[in-house]
Amino acid sequence: MASETHxxxxxxxFPDPLHRENDRRLKGKVFGYLLSxxxxFIRNDRNVTADIAEWDDCRQCPEFVHCYQLCxxxxxxxxxxIDE
Known part of the structure; x- marks a missing residue:
């Protein structure tokens, strides 16, 4: 099977939720979050963000559908x- 170049x-x-850190924004290409x-020691706020310019860039990509499925x-x- 041939390997594609991506x-x-x-x-x-999306950012990796397995290696989350409190009080530090974690960001993927489009989506991010902050656990405050x-x-x-007690989490008192959660904030999720989406970078619309990056989302628009992703939507224009010919690999969008299968990239999103992989994500x-x-x-x-x-x-x-996550809790194991």
Whole structure:
């Protein structure tokens, strides 16, 4: 089976939720999040962002559909194992 060459951002729309850090914005190509503690140990806020310019860039890419499918697959697996 031949290997395709993909753009460097392929499969990277979302940040990795398995290696989350409090009080630090984590960002994928399009989506990001911030888990705030206010300086303590208890999480007191969550914020999710989407970079619309990057989303528009992704939507114009000929690999968008299968890249998005890969991103969602990775996110589903990460969600399944996040508390293991």
């Amino acid at each position: 753009k460097a951002c392929y499969g990277e729309m 503690t206010g300086g303590g 969602i697959g990775k996110l589903a697996l990460q969600g399944a194992i």
